[in-house]
């Protein structure tokens with residue numbers, strides 16, 4: 001047994017077979033900013049066999065208050081390179097594929113080759129819409145998170161079992177300038193929830209955030225869960241637009 005994983009393998013919910021499942025899994029982390037920084041570290045540490053990270057950005061000083069996978073020495077460098085080096089330093093036994101690209105409907109299908117779960121590390125509606133539609137097309141879970149200020153929300157959208165991202169979130173504000181204010185731990189909390197749900201979905205254990213959204217209000221430290229239901233008129237998964245879909 002790899003000593004590295006002993007503290008999770010001794011959990012009855014995981015065991016050696018669960019660790020094997022993690023080693024065989026492939027995850028796409030769509031963006032290595034505030035969310036992806038933390039999910040990438042936890043999923044690498046947990047021994048996910050193959051992690052693809054996709055991001056088009058280079059590291060800027062204003063990223064460093066929350067994007068803790070990166071460090072000052074990498075300013076100006078592609079975030080996927082900075083992140084991949086850190087992930088391999090943390091766990092050289094896994095495969096990390098950095099892809100410096102802006103995720104779009106033109107490249108998402110190729111990015112999902114060999115991927116079992118999509119983890120949202122993006123910061124805008126358009127990218128999430130691309131990820132959501134790809135999740136529905138390929139039947140892959142989409143572990144969503146959104147962060148603003150001191151607050152965070154997380155949900156896992158699983159095709160055929162739950163509402164989808166576009167059932168719940170409509171329209172989008174285009175990010176402007178530096179984007180909204182945000183404190184690092186808000187992204188860290190959301191990303192930790194995402195990493196937890198990703199492990200559970202791979203292992204088939206516990207109750208992932210299916211048809212539920214965790215809302216975390218950091219300033220007064222309130223956390224609650226709201227139930228979600230599918231929108232039959234959803235343009236992505238709704239029966240009205242997609243009569244073949246049984247969601």
Ligand SMILES: [Zn+2]
Nearest residue numbers: 164167234237
């Ligand atoms: Zn939908």
